[in-house]
Amino acid sequence: MSDLPSPLRLPPLEAEKKPPLSLDEALAEAHRCLSCFDAPCTNACPTHIDVPRFIKRIATGNIAGAARTILSANVLGASCARVCPTEVLCEGACVLGDHHRPIAIGLLQRFATDYAMARGIPPLRAGPRRPGSVGIIGAGPAGLACAAELVQAGYEAVVYEAAEWPGGLNTYGVAQYKMTPRVSLQEVEWLARCGLDIRCGVRVGVDVSLAELEARHDAIFVGVGMGAVPPLGLPGEDLPNVVDALDFIADLKLGRPPLIDRPLRGARIAVIGGGNTSIDVTTQAARAGAATVWLLYRRDQDTMPAYAHELHLSIEHGTRLLCHTVPVRIVGQDRVTGLEIEQVRPEGEGRTAPLVPVPGSRRLLEVEAVVRATGQGGVDLLRQLPGVAHRGGVVQVDEWGRTTNPRYWAGGDCISGGKEVVNAVAEGKRAAQGIIRDILARKTS
Ligand SMILES: Cc1cc2nc3c(=O)[nH]c(=O)nc-3n(C[C@H](O)[C@H](O)[C@H](O)COP(=O)(O)OP(=O)(O)OC[C@H]3O[C@@H](n4cnc5c(N)ncnc54)[C@H](O)[C@@H]3O)c2cc1C
Numbered sequence: 018m019s020d021l022p023s024p025l026r027l028p029p030l031e032a033e034k035k036p037p038l039s040l041d042e043a044l045a046e047a048h049r050c051l052s053c054f055d056a057p058c059t060n061a062c063p064t065h066i067d068v069p070r071f072i073k074r075i076a077t078g079n080i081a082g083a084a085r086t087i088l089s090a091n092v093l094g095a096s097c098a099r100v101c102p103t104e105v106l107c108e109g110a111c112v113l114g115d116h117h118r119p120i121a122i123g124l125l126q127r128f129a130t131d132y133a134m135a136r137g138i139p140p141l142r143a144g145p146r147r148p149g150s151v152g153i154i155g156a157g158p159a160g161l162a163c164a165a166e167l168v169q170a171g172y173e174a175v176v177y178e179a180a181e182w183p184g185g186l187n188t189y190g191v192a193q194y195k196m197t198p199r200v201s202l203q204e205v206e207w208l209a210r211c212g213l214d215i216r217c218g219v220r221v222g223v224d225v226s227l228a229e230l231e232a233r234h235d236a237i238f239v240g241v242g243m244g245a246v247p248p249l250g251l252p253g254e255d256l257p258n259v260v261d262a263l264d265f266i267a268d269l270k271l272g273r274p275p276l277i278d279r280p281l282r283g284a285r286i287a288v289i290g291g292g293n294t295s296i297d298v299t300t301q302a303a304r305a306g307a308a309t310v311w312l313l314y315r316r317d318q319d320t321m322p323a324y325a326h327e328l329h330l331s332i333e334h335g336t337r338l339l340c341h342t343v344p345v346r347i348v349g350q351d352r353v354t355g356l357e358i359e360q361v362r363p364e365g366e367g368r369t370a371p372l373v374p375v376p377g378s379r380r381l382l383e384v385e386a387v388v389r390a391t392g393q394g395g396v397d398l399l400r401q402l403p404g405v406a407h408r409g410g411v412v413q414v415d416e417w418g419r420t421t422n423p424r425y426w427a428g429g430d431c432i433s434g435g436k437e438v439v440n441a442v443a444e445g446k447r448a449a450q451g452i453i454r455d456i457l458a459r460k461t462s
């Protein structure tokens with residue numbers, strides 16, 4: 018049985034930025050959908066939610082049916098409705114976007130799944146019990162999607178989670194203004210009630226060994242995500258208030274002070290990086306009251322890996338973007354007081370062109386904190402996985418998510434190096450289907 022910590026213990030924090038649709042708004046929006054044949058919105062969704070079908074169900078007042086359509090393809094439909102970059106997925110593909118406004122697919126999906134969650138309508142139905150058990154490492158989106166697929170097919174799925182709370186980055190990472198930890202935990206609890214066995218506070222490789230998991234289960238799914246941001250190797254990096262972006266965001270989300278010795282409100286901070294995580298740090302910090310937020314990126318704005326719409330939002334929040342800029346040293350005696358930076362220019366064309374310093378361009382930014390957001394490394398556990406090939410924290414898998422050890426499967430950020438929640442869900446589900454095929458093949462051989 019799962020014994021999940023209650024989300025009610027969490028502090029009430031900032032509300033989600035996008036307000037939910039009312040019934041009238043949802044009906045009006047749903048009636049705009051053209052129910053396209055071979056719908057591009059469905060094709061653009063990594064979990065292939067039948068978008069026109071669920072929207073039609075909303076339009077006809079069958080909200081529970083709409084939720085069932087969504088959840089049958091994506092059990093984390095409630096969180097994906099909030100956190101998916103719909104601008105570049107389903108809504109980006111909507112035919113109405115060419116000349117009008119695309120259908121607000123994310124908000125409609127949220128309307129239907131919230132309706133079902135609030136009424137306790139089960140998000141899945143456990144299948145008749147079959148012999149076969151799978152151990153799942155990590156209760157992030159990949160692990161949860163894998164477990165849900167297995168439980169629906171009648172197999173035992175036990176999820177081992179190192180953290181106090183389940184949900185992975187849905188709970189600890191995704192920006193607060195998109196989804197609160199409370200919503201993420203309510204969603205997990207909703208799933209757990211349907212038969213997912215989630216054991217939090219169990220670090221595989223420490224609290225339980227891989228050998229024990231191998232003895233208990235027929236197959237093991239690795240959904241451990243990525244690890245900490247590696248050090249930059251800068252002088253002064255061990256000073257207090259030099260923080261990892263993931264810790265910074267998790268602290269903010271859970272209502273803990275992210276800086277050691279001062280409130281974030283009124284602070285000046287520098288964020289180093291150019292991906293979506295760095296952008297989330299800047300926006301979150303600004304919303305939490307930081308006085309000045311600098312974002313340092315070593316190349317030009319066009320080559321930033323972050324989504325343009327996320328960067329735009331961050332700049333709207335007052336972020337000061339410094340392109341072609343690198344950190345040189347972190348300054349301070351017993352805490353951070355500044356960051357020395359330098360301008361660089363590329364020698365040649367393209368994203369990999371070497372960068373050379375611009376002579377005489379060094380200057381000091383007066384800041385009280387520096388946040389490292391330069392990309393995550395791999396989790397420690399990967400080194401313990403027997404016969405599982407991985408490189409740079411990324412596990413090698415075949416088209417079903419099977420690793421180089423046939424008893425181990427993997428999905429989510431630990432096979433992609435970091436994508437979106439919806440990709441992790443799709444990969445967790447795919448691996449579960451591969452595991453089921455494998456268990457069935459072994460039982461019949
Ligand atoms: C700051 C940030 C913001 C993001 N924002 C968005 C967004 O807005 N929209 C979006 O779609 N995606 C976003 N993403 C990406 C998204 O969160 C990830 O792609 C997704 O969470 C990956 O799911 P996962 O299950 O693979 O890994 P995770 O969510 O990282 O979950 C892995 C789980 O495994 C657990 N674990 C690790 N080691 C062990 C062990 N030894 N034993 C037991 N458990 C272990 C971890 O504690 C964790 O709970 C964001 C990512 C970050 C870092």
Ligand code: SF4
Nearest residue numbers: 050051053058111112
């Ligand atoms: S592409 Fe847009 S209009 Fe067509 S089915 Fe999808 S949501 Fe409806």
